[in-house]
Amino acid sequence: MTVYSKELKEEYRSDVLVLGGGPSGLCAAVAAARGGASVILVEKYGFCGGMATAGLVAPFMTCFDSGGGTMLIRGLFSEIVDRLCLRGDAIHPSLCDAPSAFTSYITVGHKRVTPFRAEGLKKVADEMLAEAGVRILYHTSFADVLSSDGHIEKVVLLRKNGLCCATAKVIVDCTGDGDCAASAGAAFEFGNEAEKKVQPATTFFRIGNVDSSKIEEDYRKNIDNFYRKDGVNYRSLHWWVEKAREAGDWDLDRVSIGLFRGVDEDEWSINTSRIMGIDGTDSESLTRGEIEGRRQVEEIFAFFRKYVPGCENAKLLQTGTTLGIRETRHIRGAKMLKTTDLLSCTYPSDSIAVCANSVDVHGKYGPRSNEYIALPEGGFYGIPFGTLVPEGFDNLLVAGRCLSAESDAAGAVRVMPPCMATGEAAGCAAAIASAYGISVYRVDTDALRGELRNRGVYLP
Numbered sequence: 001m002t003v004y005s006k007e008l009k010e011e012y013r014s015d016v017l018v019l020g021g022g023p024s025g026l027c028a029a030v031a032a033a034r035g036g037a038s039v040i041l042v043e044k045y046g047f048c049g050g051m052a053t054a055g056l057v058a059p060f061m062t063c064f065d066s067g068g069g070t071m072l073i074r075g076l077f078s079e080i081v082d083r084l085c086l087r088g089d090a091i092h093p094s095l096c097d098a099p100s101a102f103t104s105y106i107t108v109g110h111k112r113v114t115p116f117r118a119e120g121l122k123k124v125a126d127e128m129l130a131e132a133g134v135r136i137l138y139h140t141s142f143a144d145v146l147s148s149d150g151h152i153e154k155v156v157l158l159r160k161n162g163l164c165c166a167t168a169k170v171i172v173d174c175t176g177d178g179d180c181a182a183s184a185g186a187a188f189e190f191g192n193e194a195e196k197k198v199q200p201a202t203t204f205f206r207i208g209n210v211d212s213s214k215i216e217e218d219y220r221k222n223i224d225n226f227y228r229k230d231g232v233n234y235r236s237l238h239w240w241v242e243k244a245r246e247a248g249d250w251d252l253d254r255v256s257i258g259l260f261r262g263v264d265e266d267e268w269s270i271n272t273s274r275i276m277g278i279d280g281t282d283s284e285s286l287t288r289g290e291i292e293g294r295r296q297v298e299e300i301f302a303f304f305r306k307y308v309p310g311c312e313n314a315k316l317l318q319t320g321t322t323l324g325i326r327e328t329r330h331i332r333g334a335k336m337l338k339t340t341d342l343l344s345c346t347y348p349s350d351s352i353a354v355c356a357n358s359v360d361v362h363g364k365y366g367p368r369s370n371e372y373i374a375l376p377e378g379g380f381y382g383i384p385f386g387t388l389v390p391e392g393f394d395n396l397l398v399a400g401r402c403l404s405a406e407s408d409a410a411g412a413v414r415v416m417p418p419c420m421a422t423g424e425a426a427g428c429a430a431a432i433a434s435a436y437g438i439s440v441y442r443v444d445t446d447a448l449r450g451e452l453r454n455r456g457v458y459l460p
């Protein structure tokens, strides 16, 4: 054991400190700054977007009710989509119905997704943060926290130029993994602890130079060929995966392909590799996942070129800068989102966001399986404010993937539109708490809901 001690300069002071600039952190920072708070955003990469940019995850999953009739997630999410559309970097969800190339030809739970370009999102994020007056610290990582009696006193940051300290009235943890909350001692569940499982990881990649009309034609020939058996979804291109497996060209734990057409007609995002048992909070485990992910991508890409009509001359454009992590810590909050509430379309009176994404748990019954439970037609559920308030802390909020939820419920709200919505609510609440000098759990939820409505958030 080595004891390492060092005096750290306090370099940064703000009303609100947002850790992580993914979908939730971007919205938390903009929302807090628009609420009048001085805001610092800390992000380990040189751009915002998290899984949407570094992970190449696309499209934004549905932001509508389960029938595809009403756009539920509005506010900052809607503004980001509009800005992307204006630049030609997204296709509006109202134009993307299911089944279609944009939804991997899946119908259930996939109405109204948003294809977008990651490069456009990086730019939109920079602009929105600058306009709101957020001070951005790229290439800076959360490293540690000093807290006492449920109060975060100081946050230790790792910059290229060394360690330093930051203080803030309110800290919003948007690291996806709840890094700050966990370091401060907040209680959490890691994945699905009862079943000792965590959702598998995936290396996303993009291919280009595809003759998409041939993929469409192939899909049309097999339109009645999607089915589900023993918890396994036999979906897009499973007819080619079977052939490849018979020929010894496929050894992966997937029976079909997740392929989502992008904004450009010849480009597709591929969500298919599957790496079991990766701990997204452990660098050695992540290293194993990154290497295995790239190995799988090579096999999947070769499969596309050899078997899938229209992909004979496809090019591998890019793999994600980071492995895609679906699940790590669920920080325990004042309230917990329960799977039964969500599936019964419960809308609590302190909801700060509404959404309708299905429960989507990869690998639930083994490596090849998938649990996918959609809501009744037209249904939606609310996310209560308490899911953003870690138990026992007066100046800490969480948002995005690490909010307080049962593992299966998190499997529904982990997608990007709800993460942006919870980020916006957390940022708004942080600005209120810092303006009135109150603890986060004393933020009046009616006032918060009123403020969110004023900003265009849909809370029926």
Ligand SMILES: Cc1cc2nc3c(=O)[nH]c(=O)nc-3n(C[C@H](O)[C@H](O)[C@H](O)COP(=O)(O)OP(=O)(O)OC[C@H]3O[C@@H](n4cnc5c(N)ncnc54)[C@H](O)[C@@H]3O)c2cc1C
Binding pocket: 019, 020, 021, 022, 023, 024, 025, 042, 043, 044, 045, 048, 049, 050, 051, 052, 054, 055, 057, 058, 059, 060, 061, 062, 140, 141, 142, 143, 174, 175, 176, 179, 201, 202, 203, 204, 271, 323, 324, 325, 326, 399, 400, 401, 402, 414, 415, 416, 417, 419
């Ligand atoms: C394989 C896969 C497929 C998916 N498919 C879809 C899909 O089709 N559609 C959809 O809408 N959603 C999808 N999702 C879910 C979605 O992408 C994520 O759950 C969502 O991006 C989470 O948002 P977040 O802001 O909570 O975290 P993240 O997107 O993970 O962002 C966290 C940010 O914090 C930064 N960060 C982390 N730790 C630190 C630290 N210590 N210091 C500084 N910065 C830090 C990261 O660099 C990152 O920018 C998928 C996810 C995966 C992994």
